[in-house]
Amino acid sequence: xxxxxxxxxxLKYVIIALAIIMLAWLLPALYELVSPRTDKMPFVVYSCLDxxxxxxxxxxxxxxxxxxxxxxxxxxxxxxLLPLFAFRQLVAEGRLPDSLYGVALTPKxxxxxxxxxxxxxxxxxxxxxxxxxxxxxxxxxxxxxxxxDVFRLTEEGxxxxxxxxxxxxxxxxxxxxxxxxxHGFEFPVQLIWGNxxxxxxxxxxxxxxxxxxxxxxxxxxxxxxxxxEINHQSPVTNHQYTNVFVIEPANxxxxxxxxxxxxxxxxxxxxxxxxxxxxxxxxPQNMQITIVGDLFHWTITLYTATDSRYYAVDARTFEQVxxxxxxxxxxxxxxxxxxxxxxxxxxxxxxRTQLIAPNINDD
Amino acid sequence: xxxxxxxxxxxxxRLFWCLAFVVHVGLVxxxxxxxxxxxxxxxxxxxxxxxxxxDVLMVDSFMxxxxxxxxxxxxxxxxxxxxxxxxxxTLHLPIDDTLSxxxxxxxxxxxxxxxxxxxxxxxxxxxxxxxxxxLVWRTFLTCLPWYFGGMLGYNVVSWCILExxxxxxxxxxxxxxxxxxxxxxxxxxxxxxxxxxxLLLLLVVTTCLPFYSVxxxxxxxx
Numbered sequence: 001x002x003x004x005x006x007x008x009x010x011l012k013y014v015i016i017a018l019a020i021i022m023l024a025w026l027l028p029a030l031y032e033l034v035s036p037r038t039d040k041m042p043f044v045v046y047s048c049l050d051x052x053x054x055x056x057x058x059x060x061x062x063x064x065x066x067x068x069x070x071x072x073x074x075x076x077x078x079x080x081l082l083p084l085f086a087f088r089q090l091v092a093e094g095r096l097p098d099s100l101y102g103v104a105l106t107p108k109x110x111x112x113x114x115x116x117x118x119x120x121x122x123x124x125x126x127x128x129x130x131x132x133x134x135x136x137x138x139x140x141x142x143x144x145x146x147x148x149d150v151f152r153l154t155e156e157g158x159x160x161x162x163x164x165x166x167x168x169x170x171x172x173x174x175x176x177x178x179x180x181x182x183h184g185f186e187f188p189v190q191l192i193w194g195n196x197x198x199x200x201x202x203x204x205x206x207x208x209x210x211x212x213x214x215x216x217x218x219x220x221x222x223x224x225x226x227x228x229e230i231n232h233q234s235p236v237t238n239h240q241y242t243n244v245f246v247i248e249p250a251n252x253x254x255x256x257x258x259x260x261x262x263x264x265x266x267x268x269x270x271x272x273x274x275x276x277x278x279x280x281x282x283x284p285q286n287m288q289i290t291i292v293g294d295l296f297h298w299t300i301t302l303y304t305a306t307d308s309r310y311y312a313v314d315a316r317t318f319e320q321v322x323x324x325x326x327x328x329x330x331x332x333x334x335x336x337x338x339x340x341x342x343x344x345x346x347x348x349x350x351x352r353t354q355l356i357a358p359n360i361n362d363d
Numbered sequence: 364x365x366x367x368x369x370x371x372x373x374x375x376x377r378l379f380w381c382l383a384f385v386v387h388v389g390l391v392x393x394x395x396x397x398x399x400x401x402x403x404x405x406x407x408x409x410x411x412x413x414x415x416x417x418d419v420l421m422v423d424s425f426m427x428x429x430x431x432x433x434x435x436x437x438x439x440x441x442x443x444x445x446x447x448x449x450x451x452x453t454l455h456l457p458i459d460d461t462l463s464x465x466x467x468x469x470x471x472x473x474x475x476x477x478x479x480x481x482x483x484x485x486x487x488x489x490x491x492x493x494x495x496x497x498l499v500w501r502t503f504l505t506c507l508p509w510y511f512g513g514m515l516g517y518n519v520v521s522w523c524i525l526e527x528x529x530x531x532x533x534x535x536x537x538x539x540x541x542x543x544x545x546x547x548x549x550x551x552x553x554x555x556x557x558x559x560x561x562l563l564l565l566l567v568v569t570t571c572l573p574f575y576s577v578x579x580x581x582x583x584x585x
Contacts, residue, residue: 008461011575014568015538022541127504127553130497131415146408150415152497161495163407196416348548348558356508356548357557 021346028338028345035334045292046299046312046322047081048100053299053310053324054078068324084110084294101296113315115249115293117257121285124243125353131161133196134176137203138221144198147220151176153189179225180218186210193244193256200248204255207244207268215241217255217272231273239264243284249293259284267318278320279311286352297321335363364458365466372440372470379439380474383432390428391482395489397421402493411494418552420502422486426550429479429513430543436471437520445524454581464577468521468570475517479510504553511562512546518569519543525576527584535576542569 043056052067065078079086083097087110090096099105131150139145149169151160157177160169177187187210194206205219205226215230239260246256256268263281266274279300282289288303293315302309312322338345347359398421402410413419444450453467454460483503490499519539526532542565545558555562 008574008578011571011578015535015572015575018542018568019538022538026541126551127501127556129415129418129501131411131495133412133415146412148408150411150495152495163411166493166495196412348545354549354551355554355557358561 024342024344024346025348028342028347031338031342035338037335041301041303041308044299044301044310045082045085046297046310048294048296049083050081051322053312053322054081068326084114084296085292087111103295105295110295112250113293113295115247115251115254115291115298117245117247117291117293118289119245119284120288121352122350122354124284125355127355132192132194132206134160134194134205134218134220135196135198135203136221136223137205137219137226144200144203146198153192155188157181157187158189176218176225179227180210180216183216183227183229184214185216185227185229186212186214191241191244193246195246195248201250202248202252204246204248207246207256207258209241209244213240215244215258215268217268228272230268275318277318278313280309280323339363364456365462368453368456368463368466369470372467375443376436376439376471376474379436383436383478387428387432387478387482388485390425391485394422394425394486397424398490398493407493411498414494414498420498420505420552422502422506423550425482425506426509426547427512429475429482429509430516430546432478433475433513433515433517434520436475437517437524440467440471441521441524450525450577450580454577460577460581461574464525464574468573471517471521472514472570475514479513482506483510501553504556508546508555508558508562511566512543514566515539515543515546515562515569518566518572522569522572522576525573525580527576527580531576531579531584535572539569539572 040058042058044053045056046052047054047067050067052069054073055066055068057064057066063075065073065075067073073081079089079093080095083090083100083105087096087105087107091107096107097105103109131152133150134147135144136147148164149160149162149172151158151173153159157180158173160172160176161167162169181187185208190209190211190213192206192208195203203219205217207215207217207230209215217228217230219226239262241258242261243259244256245258247254253270254267255270257277258266258268258274259282260266263283265277265279265282267277269275277298277300279302282302286304290301290303292299292301295315297315298311298313298318300311300313302311307325307327310322310324310326311320313320345361345363347362348356350357350359350362352362398410401421405413414421444453453463456463483506486506487499487503490502494502519535519542522539523532523535526535545565546555546562549555
């Protein structure tokens with residue numbers, strides 16, 4: 001009994017430990033509340049006319065247009081330097097060039113070749129539902145419709161579940177699984193990505209990799225499966241795919257983007273060929289990526305924990321045209337002070353993931 | 364003797380347990396009806412698409428109910444004991460203090476477990492008629508940290524009430540409230556997976572804390 005009482009009295013050390021842990025979490029949270037962080041990521045676009053990047057910096061609710069040489073432009077000058085980005089304004093002012101690099105410019109052509117893609121570690125690292133929507137990609141209608149079923153991945157194939165009856169549609173499941181197997185796909189599926197939304201112009205279906213690290217495209221065309229293997233005689237043969245993304249640009253030139261374990265980014269052309277995108281390295285687990293594409297170039301921005309990397313690549317060949325790496329500015333005094341007075345900072349949320357987990361000093 | 368303690372706890376808390384049961388059943392039925400009405404009004408296909416694509420599970424109204432239940436049961440169980448120090452009688456029973464207090468805590472923890480398991484089971488059994496197993500499992504994973512919040516809330520409030528000094532109660536509350544808040548950091552479905560071992564550890568640790576308050580009470584801290 002005395003021994004037990006001794007143990008109960010020891011609970012005060014447990015309480016002290018709990019108090020320290022809670023303080024390590026609450027104090028940094030309170031500090032952040034008092035001195036909020038203002039990490040602004042400027043919007044950057046490559047100007048094909050000036051062969052430079054132009055930053056849109058917001059200072060005191062006013063947008064400043066600056067290039068990396070420090071030259072500042074007026075709004076009208078920035079519009080002129082970015083004719084494919086500001087074409088609506090230029091059309092309204094009657095200032096849109098007739099042609100650029102020998103290509104006759106029309107608003108429709110510019111609009112068709114405009115492309116935007118953005119993702120971040122936080123968007124990727126979240127618990128997956130495990131259910132996917134296979135849209136009909138050739139319905140003959142302008143608007144895409146939600147299908148009457150969703151599918152899940154199993155060890156042996158795809159399993160379609162009818163929404164109304166909540167039962168497995170065996171015939172459809174077998175048909176899609178067999179079609180994939182017929183094209184050399186070996187289950188189970190390793191990676192899969194599709195855009196299940198109907199708010200888009202058309203559907204590119206799914207990109208998925210099999211257990212042999214081979215990349216396939218799967219679509220539903222008039223209710224039947226349509227499968228194509230993406231060129232496996234590519235530079236990626238010796239590398240594992242780590243991420244696949246389906247994209248649906250208006251010009252239909254591409255079907256997706258893929259990333260390999262050596263952090264190389266590839267564009268999947270609509271003819272099923274892979275093209276290396278000329279940026280140094282993209283690690284989806286630790287970098288936020290933004291791609292703003294136009295008729296001639298893609299501006300690719302990578303935000304890492306220590307710097308911002310800006311690349312311009314040719315929109316057809318994906319070869320690098322320009323590059324700018326800007327280290328993050330020195331942390332403000334309030335953040336340095338926080339690190340000094342609160343050497344152990346416990347957080348349960350992170351910029352890297354939507355999962356709740358304890359992280360120490362993960363700023 | 365333990366049987367008598369369990370019976371005493373039942374007599375003391377039976378009204379509250381009945382009320383909690385009615386409220387929980389009511390809210391679970393309400394949630395199920397609201398899911399059903401959405402399925403009927405918006406269409407099954409659209410509702411599934413929203414649940415899959417937009418992470419909407421329609422169980423948000425349940426979020427704080429386990430916590431409220433845990434806190435209320437702790438208040439109903441321990442406030443009468445601490446009024447005019449009635450707990451002295453329990454501590455003078457011819458059994459070990461740890462056993463008597465432990466059995467009282469055990470009664471409520473088991474009661475909460477049964478209540479929360481019944482909630483989860485009814486929700487899952489009915490939902491699996493309308494929804495695929497992935498969404499049913501996701502709903503359970505979304506509610507699980509809230510159940511942890513209810514249990515932790517019970518432990519923390521019991522720890523605070525049993526503490527004999529007001530100063531100590533305030534300190535306990537300041538330590539305990541953030542522990543409970545850990546269960547309500549995000550509304551993103553199924554995002555607590557890495558936290559389950561830690562929440563389980565906190566549950567075990569906080570279950571021991573009321574014993575320390577009783578220990579201090581017995582030392583004569585006033």
